[in-house]
Amino acid sequence: MTPFDWNFPTRLSYGPGRIKEVGKIASEFGKKAMIATYAKGSPLDPVIDTIEASLKEAGMDVVIFTGIEPNPRAQTIDKAIEIFNAEGCDMVIALGGGSVIDGSKYISATAFSGGKSWDYVVLGDRTPREYTGAFPIISIPTISAAGSETNAGGVITNAETNEKSFSRSPYRLPKVAIVDPEILKSVPLRLTQDSCIDIFSHLIEHYLSSHDESEFADRMTEGMILCVMDNFDKIINDLENLEVRGQLALCSIFGWSGFQALGRLGSIPMHSIEMPLSAYYDLPHGRGMVVVIPAYLEHLSDALPHRWAKLARRCFGVTEQDDAVAAKMLAGKVTEWFKRTDSYLTLSDVGIPDDKFEQMADDVVRMFPVGGDQVATPGARPVTKEDIIKVYELCK
Structure with missing residues (x-):
């Protein structure tokens, strides 16, 4: 750790x-x-x-x-x-x-x-x-x-x-x-869907971006992901359920408190990639994460395959034992979950065209530099301008 x-x-x-x-x-x-x-x-x-x-x-x-x-x-x-x-x-x-x-x-x-x-x-x-x-x-x-x-x-x-x-x-x-x-309990359905996925994005950012290991942090994160998933199913069918709202509130609070990353603090590449979508198009942040997450998981699955595979097995029912294969399955499983909760969105769904991909990628590299064509939150591996454009392409 x-x-x-x-x-x-x-x-x-x-x-x-x-x-x-x-x-x-x-x-x-x-x-x-x-x-x-x-x-x-x-x-x-x-x-x-x-x-x-x-x-x-x-x-x-x-x-x-x-x-x-x-x-x-x-x-x-x-x-x-x-x-x-x-x-x-x-x-x-x-x-x-x-x-x-x-x-x-x-x-x-x-x-x-x-x-x-x-x-x-x-x-x-x-x-x-x-x-x-x-x-x-x-x-x-x-x-x-x-x-x-x-x-x-x-x-x-x-x-x-x-x-x-x-x-x-x-x-x-x-x-x-x-x-x-x-x-x-007054939060409407679409915002509730976006907010649950926003919580999920926080939980997986550090989980999938650290090269260090902390089984404590992993188990705490996995438990909160499962709690979000269980209560997501409940809240979309009963928006005024106070007990469920309370469970999600605790996942929100502790999912971005540092508690979920003790011993393996990582970085926030997905959030860095989403920021230009909000800056240029005023897209609500949670909705931006709905769009970005599946594409990021697909494109970066080979960066830390044992981490991708661990999350896929422990939270999404994957039984494949080969890490490289299991890692590639994670994006599909997450997409299935988003679609099952009627939450899945693409850039087309939120009205964002593809004419600023290069400009937005340049902004990420300029604003959060590590050196050369990397960004400040390198994540599982250094994320280049080309990586960022590819993620945007996969979001269409």
Whole structure:
């Protein structure tokens, strides 16, 4: 196993109705909160009202910032930062999915540390600005997908340059995550399908990109994959099932917490390949992963065949004993699962043409370089521009 350091400092407050406790919880960390969320006019409007009332009942002042987009724009986040500082806020309450929570991390840390949100992201050979601290964050996920509610990562998009990138900082770890399945049950079917596959993408990224071995991490990952698969079948037939929503919430949280990679931390090649799809076409990230995963698994099956084969056998019922053959079967098994849950999508299905494949591949190589024509997250093997174009081709 690889040496590692890991902790889980975010407090989880789970259960139906826990949203009403936000005032009591938030008052431990500040006196004036910014509620950061999506644009008004959605099913979340009553939840915003509930949060605001709870905060005021606890004696707190409230500023509401609406309009954070899916694939949050750095330009929008910078507006929120200006308001946060002008109003003298001292904490952020993030109500939304990964986009809102990621955006809120940039609000809290950039407001504290100065500059613009885009200053801090990984971008080619530029040295990102470093945070000096962050204001407290309370995350309230409205969908189980990215796991952003309990981790230090965050992705934003520069709408002016069509670039999407990320940064990580322990300063941005949410203090508390309030996970209320009463909110999660409102997620519609297509978003639920995308979110389950997003969880799956997180679980397999490190599993299939590390050359180190950790049976503990493998078994934890495999268990969560099986849990996602079992509950995926249940939730698409009963969207308001609170118990199932709760199971998926835990898979989302721990599937991207580092817990799933203890002793064999890997990299995120699939996410790097997906990012231009979101940046150029505003494709929701989870839907982008639905498109990319089968193609990536097919094209890279010969990179670490024993890892591909292990996942195929332990989670997808493959009995073939030859690793090379079993590895090639994984993409087909995953595709079968996506189709069985009516989740499978291609680039054509989401309206993305094939005229920017080379440009998008160039962006990945430029933004996440290792050297030469490799990317920053080499994965099972160094991923070249040609590899990226081939994956896009297989996504059509």
